[in-house]
Amino acid sequence: MTSIRIDGRDCPTRTGINLLQACLEAGASLPYFCWHPELGSVGACRQCAIRQFSGPDDTKGRIVMACMTPVSENTIISIDDPEARDFRASIIEWMMVNHPHDCPVCEEGGECHLQDMTVMTGHDTRRYRFTKRTHRNQDLGPFVKHEMNRCIACYRCVRFYRDYAGGDDLAVFASHDNVYFGRAEDGTLQNAFSGNLVEICPTGVFTDKPFSATYARKWDMRGAPSVCVHCAVGCNTIVNAREETLRRVLNRYHEDINRYLLCDRGRFGHGFVNAPTRIRTPLRAIDGQQAAIPMTDALQAFARMAAGGRIVGIASPRAALETCFSLHALVGPQHFCTGQTRHEQECVELAHALLTRHPGALPTIHEMESADAVLVLGEDVCATAPRLGLSLRQSARQASFHTADDARVPRWMDAAVRTLGAQCPSGLYVLTPAPTDLDDVAAQTRRAAPDDIARLGFAIAHEIDPAAPAVTDLAADDARLAARIAHALVAAGKPLVVSGMQYGSPALMQAAASIATALARATPAAGLSLVLPECNSMGLAMMGGLSLETVMEQARAGAISVLVIVENDLTRHLPPADVAELLAAVPDIVVIDHTATPLCRQASLVLPASAFSECSGTLVSQEGRAQRFFQAVFPPAPIQAGWRWVQALARSLDPSAPHMTGLTVWRDLDDVLSALAQAFPHLAPAVRAAPGADYRMNGQKLRSQTYRASGRTVIRSFVNVRDQPPPRSPDTPFSSSMEGAYGPDMPAALVSGYQASPWNSVQALNRFQHEIGGPMRGGECGIRLLSRVGHSDAKPAYATDIPRPHLVQADTVLVLPDTRLFGSEELSMFSPSVMARATAPALGLPAGMAATGRMVLHLDDGPHMLPVEPVPGLPEGIALCPAHMVARAFRFPRMARLERMPDEGGRS
Amino acid sequence: MLTAEAPLSTPVRAEILALAAQEPHPRGASVAALRLVQARLGWISTVHLREVADLLGMSVDDLDGIATYFNLLFRRPVGRHVVMLCDSVSCWIMGREPLCAHMCRTLGIRPGETTADNAITLLPTVCIGHCDHAPAMLVDGTLHGDVDTATLDRLIDTLRDTP
Amino acid sequence: MTPPTERPLTAMIDPAAGPPDCAAYERAGGWQATRRALGDLAPAEIIDMVTRSKLRGRGGAGFGTGQKWSFVPKEPAAERHKYLIANADEMEPGTFKDRLLLEGNPLQLIEGMILAAYGVQAGHGIIFLRGEYGLACSRLHHAIGEARQQGWLGENILGSGFGFDIHVHSSAGRYICGEETALLTALEGRRATPRSKPPFPQTGGLWGAPSVVNNVETLCNLPHIITNGPEWFAGLGLGEDGGTKIYGVSGRVAKPGAWELPIGTPLRQIIEEHAGGMRPGHQLRALLPGGASTAFLDATALDVAMDYGSVEKAGSRLGTGMAIILDDRTCPIGMIRNLEHFFAQESCGWCTPCRDGLPWVERLLDAIEDGSGQEEDMDQLARHARMLGAPGRTFCAHAPGAMAPLASGLKLFAADFAAHIQQRRCPHKSGA
Numbered sequence A: 001m002t003s004i005r006i007d008g009r010d011c012p013t014r015t016g017i018n019l020l021q022a023c024l025e026a027g028a029s030l031p032y033f034c035w036h037p038e039l040g041s042v043g044a045c046r047q048c049a050i051r052q053f054s055g056p057d058d059t060k061g062r063i064v065m066a067c068m069t070p071v072s073e074n075t076i077i078s079i080d081d082p083e084a085r086d087f088r089a090s091i092i093e094w095m096m097v098n099h100p101h102d103c104p105v106c107e108e109g110g111e112c113h114l115q116d117m118t119v120m121t122g123h124d125t126r127r128y129r130f131t132k133r134t135h136r137n138q139d140l141g142p143f144v145k146h147e148m149n150r151c152i153a154c155y156r157c158v159r160f161y162r163d164y165a166g167g168d169d170l171a172v173f174a175s176h177d178n179v180y181f182g183r184a185e186d187g188t189l190q191n192a193f194s195g196n197l198v199e200i201c202p203t204g205v206f207t208d209k210p211f212s213a214t215y216a217r218k219w220d221m222r223g224a225p226s227v228c229v230h231c232a233v234g235c236n237t238i239v240n241a242r243e244e245t246l247r248r249v250l251n252r253y254h255e256d257i258n259r260y261l262l263c264d265r266g267r268f269g270h271g272f273v274n275a276p277t278r279i280r281t282p283l284r285a286i287d288g289q290q291a292a293i294p295m296t297d298a299l300q301a302f303a304r305m306a307a308g309g310r311i312v313g314i315a316s317p318r319a320a321l322e323t324c325f326s327l328h329a330l331v332g333p334q335h336f337c338t339g340q341t342r343h344e345q346e347c348v349e350l351a352h353a354l355l356t357r358h359p360g361a362l363p364t365i366h367e368m369e370s371a372d373a374v375l376v377l378g379e380d381v382c383a384t385a386p387r388l389g390l391s392l393r394q395s396a397r398q399a400s401f402h403t404a405d406d407a408r409v410p411r412w413m414d415a416a417v418r419t420l421g422a423q424c425p426s427g428l429y430v431l432t433p434a435p436t437d438l439d440d441v442a443a444q445t446r447r448a449a450p451d452d453i454a455r456l457g458f459a460i461a462h463e464i465d466p467a468a469p470a471v472t473d474l475a476a477d478d479a480r481l482a483a484r485i486a487h488a489l490v491a492a493g494k495p496l497v498v499s500g501m502q503y504g505s506p507a508l509m510q511a512a513a514s515i516a517t518a519l520a521r522a523t524p525a526a527g528l529s530l531v532l533p534e535c536n537s538m539g540l541a542m543m544g545g546l547s548l549e550t551v552m553e554q555a556r557a558g559a560i561s562v563l564v565i566v567e568n569d570l571t572r573h574l575p576p577a578d579v580a581e582l583l584a585a586v587p588d589i590v591v592i593d594h595t596a597t598p599l600c601r602q603a604s605l606v607l608p609a610s611a612f613s614e615c616s617g618t619l620v621s622q623e624g625r626a627q628r629f630f631q632a633v634f635p636p637a638p639i640q641a642g643w644r645w646v647q648a649l650a651r652s653l654d655p656s657a658p659h660m661t662g663l664t665v666w667r668d669l670d671d672v673l674s675a676l677a678q679a680f681p682h683l684a685p686a687v688r689a690a691p692g693a694d695y696r697m698n699g700q701k702l703r704s705q706t707y708r709a710s711g712r713t714v715i716r717s718f719v720n721v722r723d724q725p726p727p728r729s730p731d732t733p734f735s736s737s738m739e740g741a742y743g744p745d746m747p748a749a750l751v752s753g754y755q756a757s758p759w760n761s762v763q764a765l766n767r768f769q770h771e772i773g774g775p776m777r778g779g780e781c782g783i784r785l786l787s788r789v790g791h792s793d794a795k796p797a798y799a800t801d802i803p804r805p806h807l808v809q810a811d812t813v814l815v816l817p818d819t820r821l822f823g824s825e826e827l828s829m830f831s832p833s834v835m836a837r838a839t840a841p842a843l844g845l846p847a848g849m850a851a852t853g854r855m856v857l858h859l860d861d862g863p864h865m866l867p868v869e870p871v872p873g874l875p876e877g878i879a880l881c882p883a884h885m886v887a888r889a890f891r892f893p894r895m896a897r898l899e900r901m902p903d904e905g906g907r908s
Numbered sequence B: 001m002l003t004a005e006a007p008l009s010t011p012v013r014a015e016i017l018a019l020a021a022q023e024p025h026p027r028g029a030s031v032a033a034l035r036l037v038q039a040r041l042g043w044i045s046t047v048h049l050r051e052v053a054d055l056l057g058m059s060v061d062d063l064d065g066i067a068t069y070f071n072l073l074f075r076r077p078v079g080r081h082v083v084m085l086c087d088s089v090s091c092w093i094m095g096r097e098p099l100c101a102h103m104c105r106t107l108g109i110r111p112g113e114t115t116a117d118n119a120i121t122l123l124p125t126v127c128i129g130h131c132d133h134a135p136a137m138l139v140d141g142t143l144h145g146d147v148d149t150a151t152l153d154r155l156i157d158t159l160r161d162t163p
Numbered sequence C: 001m002t003p004p005t006e007r008p009l010t011a012m013i014d015p016a017a018g019p020p021d022c023a024a025y026e027r028a029g030g031w032q033a034t035r036r037a038l039g040d041l042a043p044a045e046i047i048d049m050v051t052r053s054k055l056r057g058r059g060g061a062g063f064g065t066g067q068k069w070s071f072v073p074k075e076p077a078a079e080r081h082k083y084l085i086a087n088a089d090e091m092e093p094g095t096f097k098d099r100l101l102l103e104g105n106p107l108q109l110i111e112g113m114i115l116a117a118y119g120v121q122a123g124h125g126i127i128f129l130r131g132e133y134g135l136a137c138s139r140l141h142h143a144i145g146e147a148r149q150q151g152w153l154g155e156n157i158l159g160s161g162f163g164f165d166i167h168v169h170s171s172a173g174r175y176i177c178g179e180e181t182a183l184l185t186a187l188e189g190r191r192a193t194p195r196s197k198p199p200f201p202q203t204g205g206l207w208g209a210p211s212v213v214n215n216v217e218t219l220c221n222l223p224h225i226i227t228n229g230p231e232w233f234a235g236l237g238l239g240e241d242g243g244t245k246i247y248g249v250s251g252r253v254a255k256p257g258a259w260e261l262p263i264g265t266p267l268r269q270i271i272e273e274h275a276g277g278m279r280p281g282h283q284l285r286a287l288l289p290g291g292a293s294t295a296f297l298d299a300t301a302l303d304v305a306m307d308y309g310s311v312e313k314a315g316s317r318l319g320t321g322m323a324i325i326l327d328d329r330t331c332p333i334g335m336i337r338n339l340e341h342f343f344a345q346e347s348c349g350w351c352t353p354c355r356d357g358l359p360w361v362e363r364l365l366d367a368i369e370d371g372s373g374q375e376e377d378m379d380q381l382a383r384h385a386r387m388l389g390a391p392g393r394t395f396c397a398h399a400p401g402a403m404a405p406l407a408s409g410l411k412l413f414a415a416d417f418a419a420h421i422q423q424r425r426c427p428h429k430s431g432a
């Protein structure tokens, strides 16, 4: 801690940051553009000019850029200095020379950093009397709109896209006042994080294209804190709604997880909520046709179905804890299935067990960025946990930070650190079957079959700790590689091993855990991270239940009369034959879901559940963090939360059934959570993931609209012009309207949007943070159920079942899931913009094996004719098939037969 | 034959790879490689830009960002001969404006354009370090000083006649 | 041994005969310095000699060369990758001295580079040559080839254990590449935007390695300093600074050209004696003493000594030492407009004031020169000169350089500006 003097006021601050940060943290409104907390300083825009004095006796001082000047002991500066002010106003004026002044039609309007800064500097009169230059805009694909004339050339977009996210198809062209930020030619931005340009760009050059179709001003939308449902990382989001429809998803800062950035799947996947596939009324199958029926009829129908016999409940790793738990309460533990196959369930449970037992650290996504040696073992994290992949990309820069430290260059001096680090080695090792988006920053990559990667992993563990079992008959260069990686990991201060269940391989996860365990003996900071498939995989694993196979057995035995399936498309877990058998063996299938999945179409009764934006609930991320998402949209009845449907079912049954009494009297989410805490004590802390519905700030609920929101009658005018009371939300501490409390100090879990006059853009976040890039003023958000720092006293035994080497077979290939950023994840594929980004399925083959044309792959559900694509480096005997896209249930490796197309046999 | 659309010849590709191999990172050779292509074809077509990007392991966007940054790299076709007339201060004082106007009239083009017969492209250039012989110009890379309308006319005639 | 010449840089240059080859170069005294340095002198002694010689960088900023080198980490060349880079990007309008040296005697530059490299223990040399200098390029390639063949370049030069070689990088035309950090960025195959300091090139330069960037003329002095001693070199200058300087004059003088003279030679002597005075019918109105990015001096300043300190005291900068003369029949506004067009076009586009301020200045000057200027335009010009002119406002020295002729011109030519605006035309244009 130290203190600096700003315009005569002494402000406590910290060393190691720059003066811009220090000013902002001190509450000053110092304008800036090119600086970004995650991207550091480059001093390009010159907007943050202040006057710095060399000491108390210096009356002249000199103009410096705050973002380029480190805080030092006894710094004396002036923001108010007339010359500095004048210069800052000039900077805006220069930027405005070519800016189109199209705020009324610009989608950034009202949340535009440039608008804020313009007002802040007081620039209000145009003195440039010549013509503006104009640029041509580009079509950048389904996610991002481009309007280059609004550009002020702060260079943030390319710094983020290229330097930070590793993209290479966005660049700066030309020079002087003609600089152009775009692509060489029109075309879809390829980087997985392109959507962040929308928030990174301080003006309206890059805007959210899907949002544009249903655009509303920031001040006219309701906001709610939310959690991404498109993978298990648990990125925090803000959802915005108007006229009871979800309009967009924005990043919500979480210090430990996503911080300032989301992946495109997370940002644009929400389209499923408003898609035509949305279910809005109960549906009853009558004579093979599904027809809409009223809610009361639906519940009566269920009561009739259930009258006869046993109800079995199938939950889902993509459903909230509360929904899963309500089903558990309805059917009882003996009839509660997790909705996963035995194999899937074993994998998640193993992951949970390995993480729980890990003697080292369980680093957060943010902590991963500072890992100085990282081993990715058999998981394409860029596809399965994209935001995690972005953090690993940053970890590759650790050596350059150390070089900068040695040269006494602050780490936030971005360009300087990159210059110094030009030749610094990366500490990232990527061992995967197929190429990944991290390969370009890896010290080394190795392509091998999952079993061979697991073997390498065990060999690395043995290298580190001879007590770990040795791998016999390892090829010489594999042994050398294992030794090299082991050496790098041992030498690191914060090593990290990342694996996951993409390839459904317990051996891979065991091997990863063995390495991390071996490292933890000498390095307590040794981290382990395991990627899980769904947003609540971990929560469900902690609840436990039957596997789908067990349900199948019971069904075959005729022991089930009704299956209640919540938010689960079984066709993604079971091969078609099994689904068919299950459907045939169970008289009535009730599906509660928000989206018309293939399973829904075969159900006897379908009940419309609310999507994540329309209800509140809790998800447990792969690192064991329970997080609450909140309702932004109040859907028309009968759409309601999954757990309310289950409760309604329970109420339609004989209410005297003893185990159901609790369930039927729940009033709100807090009731569900307290029942959950009693039933599952290890999940009890999840109650505290966010304040309950009774939370009040200054005696008030929290508002979820801005003070500026347009009139209430107008908001519902699409229904009725009569004044309506704003909808009530019993599950949350939010008022659904502009009434209520709001402010930078409110609990972090309840921040529904950032606005702190005069900051109207997302940059207002700096007002909500205790330290920029550090904790929120409103405290922790979410709660970790697995302890952060492992149990160093625990001495887990090493796994000993080392797989045999992968054998190339003459007549079959090992088909591996090609998990895709767009295409493999279930819900986002109902989102039109994401669908548009999913490329057609193809069969990936080793470059040597790939003939042109198409081939036939024989999977469980029959032959699939697929175009063939060579995959560089893919090992012999392996084929890549997109997960879920070819055969819905195909998600784990299997051996399969591959044939040349009969009619294309002659071609080569 | 080498054209703007046909792929680069094997020797040119080999030369580019050799340039790249001399650098700590292949991108260090980007300007040299683009100059090489331009030396052969007069300009850098998108086809060739792509090819060079490939050889250097860069994205075409990245490389085009460089190609469009530098004054001497041409991303549009030029005529058989390129006349670069200095437009900096000493030449301006010594009368480059009337010379330029004369040349434009004679050729029927404006600065930055190519004659209809594709013989000559006229470009302005910044100071070429021949200020003691201003006005100065570069014709296909060769320096000419103390230029006047008479020398210009002679030069234009010769250029029109040489392939 | 012949006594050392007073025109060491140009003694061997004979435009008619072309550059000397290795043998001729040696006969005329070349390679002695390299023999001496690699045979008898420690790298630290070279740096010390150069410091004592009072050699200041001839690239424009005038930083002490020995002092600049002293910041380079001291490891031997064999132990650490370091670069010695010759800045041959000469693009400052009105400047043509480096071309003279490059075309006239490339071996002198090569030897200078060997000495500098030995001093800072850099194993890798690069000549950053502007793309338009075709003749210089071929002569450099030829000379490097010859030097390499004769063992002056390569591994283990003269059996000293020191190895050094030179690569020529032909740039593709951008003034900002001459700025030393932008030059490094350009060499890395990126858009040549300047870099922030720290790290200084001496510690973290090209590809992150320690690098020294010196102007061609600076480097060409080194063989003479080592051969004849620093005191001799320091004594060549007439005032504070050491050595000779290549001065030049362009514009409407009788004999435009460049001459090697003792540093500190009075401006009047350069213009009147060497350039032969003004052309008949022309009067000297004002001049830029050292290239486009220096401030105007008027005829009253002709007695200034052309060394770093004196020119600064007179209100301008020595810059490249290449004067551009404004005569009484040329419109000063037109000249400034021409200069600002250059600077606006050559802005790299990185920082706001330069990128968007210079074009504004250019438009204002266009308007004034074309007769559509307004009174307020003068305030705008003055504001730009003030805002962009002071150091630290823009990212690099390009914009302050651009403002030097403007700010001084606004004062010096106030009446001309007013006449343009009042008469709504340029009084110098024919038809006046």
Ligand SMILES: Cc1cc2nc3c(=O)[nH]c(=O)nc-3n(C[C@H](O)[C@H](O)[C@H](O)COP(=O)(O)O)c2cc1C
Residues within 6 Å of the ligand: C056, C057, C058, C059, C060, C061, C062, C063, C065, C068, C087, C088, C089, C090, C091, C092, C175, C176, C177, C178, C179, C180, C181, C213, C214, C215, C216, C218, C219, C396, C397, C398, C401
């Ligand atoms: C915009 C700008 C352009 C420059 N152009 C050149 C140049 O063309 N040649 C040169 O030697 N120095 C140029 N310089 C100066 C260099 O940055 C640097 O100071 C010089 O190369 C150092 O060499 P010296 O110490 O030998 O003078 C330029 C500086 C600026 C700010």
Ligand code: SF4
Residues within 6 Å of the ligand: C176, C193, C194, C346, C347, C348, C349, C350, C351, C352, C354, C355, C394, C395, C396, C397, C398, C399
């Ligand atoms: S002043 Fe700024 S825009 Fe101008 S050349 Fe320097 S860095 Fe580039």
Ligand code: FES
Residues within 6 Å of the ligand: A020, A031, A032, A033, A034, A035, A042, A043, A044, A045, A046, A047, A048, A049, A065, A066, A067, A068
């Ligand atoms: S924010 Fe400081 S220069 Fe851009």
